[in-house]
Amino acid sequence: MIIQWIVFILASLSAIVFALLMITRRNPIHSAVCLIVNFLSVAVLYVLLGREFIAISQVIIYAGAIMMLVVFTIMLISVEEVRKKPLLRIGAGGVIGIVLTILLLGYLGLGSFGGSLYGEKGDLTMEAIREMGPFKAVGKLFMTQYLLPFELASVVLLVGIIGAVILAKKER
Amino acid sequence: MIPLELYLLVSALLFVIGIIGVLIRREAIVIFMSIEMMLSAVGIALVAASRVYEGLDGMILAFLGMTVAASEAAIGLAIFVLLHRTYKGVKVDEINLLKG
Amino acid sequence: MIEYVWLIPLFPAIGFLINGLISRWYNLPKAFIAWVACSALALSFIGSAAVFFELLKLPPELRVKIPDVILFDWVVSGDLRTVIGYKVDPLSMVMALVVTGVSFLIHVYSVGYMHEDPGFARYFSYLNLFVFMMLNLVLANNFLLMFLGWEGVGLCSYLLIGFWFEKEAPPQAGLKAFIVNRVGDFGFLIGLFLIFSKLGTLVFDEVFAKAHLLDPWTVTLITLMLFVGATGKSAQLPLYVWLPDAMEGPTPVSSLIHAATMVTAGVYMVARCHVLYEMAPLSMMVVATIGALTAIFAASMALVQVDFKRILAYSTISQLGYMFLAVGVGAYSAGIFHLMTHAFFKALLFLAAGSVMHGLAGELDIRRMGQLKEKMPITFWTFLLAALAIAGIPGFSGFFSKDEILWNAFSSPKGHTLLWLIGLITAGMTAFYMFRLCFMAFFGRFRGDHEVFHHAHESPPIMTIPMIVLAVLSVIGGYVGIPHVLGGHNYFHEFLSPVFKIYENLPHGEGSEKLELLLMALSVAVALFGIFLAFNLYLRNPELPKKLSEKWAKAYKILWNKYYVDEIYGFIFVEGSKGFGRILWHNFDEAVIDRTVNWIGSLMKVMGAGLRLFQTGFVRDYIVGILVGALILMLLIL
Numbered sequence: 001m002i003i004q005w006i007v008f009i010l011a012s013l014s015a016i017v018f019a020l021l022m023i024t025r026r027n028p029i030h031s032a033v034c035l036i037v038n039f040l041s042v043a044v045l046y047v048l049l050g051r052e053f054i055a056i057s058q059v060i061i062y063a064g065a066i067m068m069l070v071v072f073t074i075m076l077i078s079v080e081e082v083r084k085k086p087l088l089r090i091g092a093g094g095v096i097g098i099v100l101t102i103l104l105l106g107y108l109g110l111g112s113f114g115g116s117l118y119g120e121k122g123d124l125t126m127e128a129i130r131e132m133g134p135f136k137a138v139g140k141l142f143m144t145q146y147l148l149p150f151e152l153a154s155v156v157l158l159v160g161i162i163g164a165v166i167l168a169k170k171e172r
Numbered sequence: 173m174i175p176l177e178l179y180l181l182v183s184a185l186l187f188v189i190g191i192i193g194v195l196i197r198r199e200a201i202v203i204f205m206s207i208e209m210m211l212s213a214v215g216i217a218l219v220a221a222s223r224v225y226e227g228l229d230g231m232i233l234a235f236l237g238m239t240v241a242a243s244e245a246a247i248g249l250a251i252f253v254l255l256h257r258t259y260k261g262v263k264v265d266e267i268n269l270l271k272g
Numbered sequence: 273m274i275e276y277v278w279l280i281p282l283f284p285a286i287g288f289l290i291n292g293l294i295s296r297w298y299n300l301p302k303a304f305i306a307w308v309a310c311s312a313l314a315l316s317f318i319g320s321a322a323v324f325f326e327l328l329k330l331p332p333e334l335r336v337k338i339p340d341v342i343l344f345d346w347v348v349s350g351d352l353r354t355v356i357g358y359k360v361d362p363l364s365m366v367m368a369l370v371v372t373g374v375s376f377l378i379h380v381y382s383v384g385y386m387h388e389d390p391g392f393a394r395y396f397s398y399l400n401l402f403v404f405m406m407l408n409l410v411l412a413n414n415f416l417l418m419f420l421g422w423e424g425v426g427l428c429s430y431l432l433i434g435f436w437f438e439k440e441a442p443p444q445a446g447l448k449a450f451i452v453n454r455v456g457d458f459g460f461l462i463g464l465f466l467i468f469s470k471l472g473t474l475v476f477d478e479v480f481a482k483a484h485l486l487d488p489w490t491v492t493l494i495t496l497m498l499f500v501g502a503t504g505k506s507a508q509l510p511l512y513v514w515l516p517d518a519m520e521g522p523t524p525v526s527s528l529i530h531a532a533t534m535v536t537a538g539v540y541m542v543a544r545c546h547v548l549y550e551m552a553p554l555s556m557m558v559v560a561t562i563g564a565l566t567a568i569f570a571a572s573m574a575l576v577q578v579d580f581k582r583i584l585a586y587s588t589i590s591q592l593g594y595m596f597l598a599v600g601v602g603a604y605s606a607g608i609f610h611l612m613t614h615a616f617f618k619a620l621l622f623l624a625a626g627s628v629m630h631g632l633a634g635e636l637d638i639r640r641m642g643q644l645k646e647k648m649p650i651t652f653w654t655f656l657l658a659a660l661a662i663a664g665i666p667g668f669s670g671f672f673s674k675d676e677i678l679w680n681a682f683s684s685p686k687g688h689t690l691l692w693l694i695g696l697i698t699a700g701m702t703a704f705y706m707f708r709l710c711f712m713a714f715f716g717r718f719r720g721d722h723e724v725f726h727h728a729h730e731s732p733p734i735m736t737i738p739m740i741v742l743a744v745l746s747v748i749g750g751y752v753g754i755p756h757v758l759g760g761h762n763y764f765h766e767f768l769s770p771v772f773k774i775y776e777n778l779p780h781g782e783g784s785e786k787l788e789l790l791l792m793a794l795s796v797a798v799a800l801f802g803i804f805l806a807f808n809l810y811l812r813n814p815e816l817p818k819k820l821s822e823k824w825a826k827a828y829k830i831l832w833n834k835y836y837v838d839e840i841y842g843f844i845f846v847e848g849s850k851g852f853g854r855i856l857w858h859n860f861d862e863a864v865i866d867r868t869v870n871w872i873g874s875l876m877k878v879m880g881a882g883l884r885l886f887q888t889g890f891v892r893d894y895i896v897g898i899l900v901g902a903l904i905l906m907l908l909i910l
Binding site for chain 1: 209
């Protein structure tokens with residue numbers, strides 16, 4: 001029990017701290033690295049929740065593929081370190097935005113403490129999942145109830161590929 | 173058993189940090205990374221809920237969101253590269269080609 | 273045979289289709305067209321005669337109880353259920369016989385008259401269509417089918433008046449006829465609407481059975497509205513103005529449509545709806561009064577006209593006035609009797625006019641005619657017989673019918689001495705102008721171009737034989753209705769009386785037989801006086817008319833210009849409509865509607881300009897917008 005709490009507190013703190021770090025670094029590569037650590041912490045949280053499948057996906061897709069693309073793009077664009085110019089840009093829009101954001105946080109955070117649970121519980125308890133095998137459970141769902149979203153997701157990926165290829169071609 | 177509300181709090185914090193990042197940073201790349209973080213934060217909320225409700229639906233939703241994030245990343249970064257060719261540095265504050 | 277009564281209108285319909293459709297693509301030989309058209313009519317007439325004889329076999333009470341022959345449902349919509357159905361009873365069969373018989377004769381005549389005309393096929397298809405519509409009108413068993421025929425004959429009248437559309441006048445005359453008719457039809461429709469809304473049905477038998485449920489004011493309104501339609505169709509005051517102009521059409525058309533058949537539709541309608549009219553004494557008085565006034569009004573205009581056909585046109589209007597006078601005082605069978613005899617002699621008069629035109633190469637001005645009895649004997653003799661008939665000389669058909677009307681105008685409880693007096697005076701005027709026409713055209717010396725007189729010739733037999741037939745009918749046609757006082761038996765009245773039931777047993781007082789004879793003698797005397805006057809003015813002293821016209825120059829001018837009615841109508845209605853349209857155009861259409869629409873357009877522009885401020889082009893602003901929206905949504909949901 002206590003192990004869970006310790007892991008939870010460590011992982012969430014790390015996620016939050018590195019998130020804050022990410023938005024405050026000058027060097028974009030530093031930001032990218034902080035984000036990777038953030039993603040890994042989130043993956044730990046997923047493992048804590050007993051969802052290994054998505055933890056693995058998080059690491060592979062987010063921390064792996066997406067961040068790799070980002071790093072490559074930073075290289076291609078060769079964004080310089082901004083030294084002299086001010087780091088942050090807080091104009092009128094920014095102030096409004098920040099105020100709204102604080103409100104949002106209060107709302108989300110405190111709201112989650114106020115309400116009660118709606119909806120009925122499903123029937124896949126942890127024991128049931130362990131018995132069936134976690135991946136098998138997911139696969140079963142994907143192939144029956146969530147078949148259409150699954151197929152649509154593959155279409156989205158296809159569109160992404162085609163789009164990326166078209167966009168990145170050299171102009172002739 | 174860690175209460176659901178704490179997970180939701182973490183998710184909210186990360187989401188809000190992402191929004192702040194979008195609002196206050198100047199470079200397009202960093203804004204983009206903040207957006208990815210927002211997506212990830214939503215995933216946390218979904219998966220936590222799936223645990224509490226003892227079903228895998230939340231997880232599957234989070235997974236689909238991840239898929240979308242991936243393809244969006246591909247296209248978005250491709251656009252950045254193209255913009256960079258024309259403008260030599262993607263300065264979000266100065267590009268207003270879609271002005272109505 | 274009675275169940276096949278629908279064949280009677282069918283034959284001319286087929287004739288129309290054959291002649292009308294096929295001749296559009298192929299040039300059919302004239303003989304073919306003529307045979308198709310005339311045999312269609314002949315078959316119709318034979319059919320009518322067959323149904324008529326079968327009707328005679330039945331005892332009189334049963335003749336009006338024959339169930340209607342229903343073909344199929346026509347309009348079924350909500351509460352309205354009308355059928356294509358035909359009614360066989362004495363009234364409808366009399367009309368059918370007159371229509372088919374006279375039409376047949378005129379068809380034959382037209383073969384000769386229109387022989388040189390390039391629109392031969394078109395003419396006969398229109399004529400057949402007309403007879404089809406007219407038969408629908410008289411045989412219909414419900415108001416809607418009658419209205420179909422009513423409108424249809426109006427259409428054919430328009431088509432046929434404007435037959436020579438290359439010229440300028442005929443199409444305008446056709447248009448005038450159609451539009452004036454339309455005004456009348458509007459009244460007719462209102463009558464139909466009222467009938468349907470109050471009684472829920474349009475079938476004659478049902479309407480007349482339920483008629484007693486209506487209150488007097490409604491019935492009066494209905495009958496007045498229906499009569500408005502009749503004034504349009506039958507050229508009474510105030511909607512008569514189209515008939516003189518309708519003479520622009522071919523003469524057989526004037527003969528058939530504007531003498532014998534279409535214009536009598538109004539009289540038939542009033543007779544058919546006698547149940548309704550008997551419930552509304554006010555309307556009957558209106559009908560009789562307008563009939564009498566129209567009669568004398570039109571006769572006065574005929575006194576000074578110099579166009580052969582126009583004199584006959586005004587004469588027709590006048591005689592129609594007599595028919596309405598008859599039905600207006602409740603003498604329905606007298607009105608129908610005069611309708612029949614008038615069909616015979618008026619159709620003949622027009623055919624004679626056509627014959628004269630044919631012989632004189634289109635001349636119509638009687639000031640340029642004269643001495644024609646030498647060149648066109650058959651035309652002359654038939655014309656004379658018809659003129660004697662219309663003047664009301666004893667022995668001829670017109671005497672019996674006109675006299676019955678005058679007697680009923682005097683003696684009927686709904687009649688009035690004044691009405692009788694107007695009828696009497698008009699009878700004198702009728703004799704006068706008819707014989708003026710006769711003397712000026714056929715007697716004396718020819719006053720026109722000598723070449724024309726040299727070439728004048730009698731018409732071919734195909735034209736003269738129908739005229740002879742009609743002349744015979746004009747003479748003997750009245751003998752079916754010899755009044756009781758003269759020792760005869762009024763078969764006609766007796767035949768029609770089951771239709772009009774108790775309404776026609778007009779009480780006659782004591783000594784009324786002597787009175788009737790006295791009135792008869794008076795009308796004959798008036799007619800003879802008219803002829804004598806015409807003889808004096810136009811044969812003995814030909815200079816007299818000119819002197820008279822100079823002496824009463826003002827009155828003459830008013831009559832010559834037809835009381836300026838056309839000009840008055842033109843000013844009030846035509847210019848009025850144009851002015852009203854102009855006002856609507858400038859003050860409403862342009863000022864109000866255009867401005868509103870343009871204002872809405874500029875409103876869109878302004879809104880667009882306002883909304884454009886949101887589109888700054890900067891991504892950050894869009895993100896802030898999304899954020900605000902998300903916040904609001906959350907507040908709303910949670």
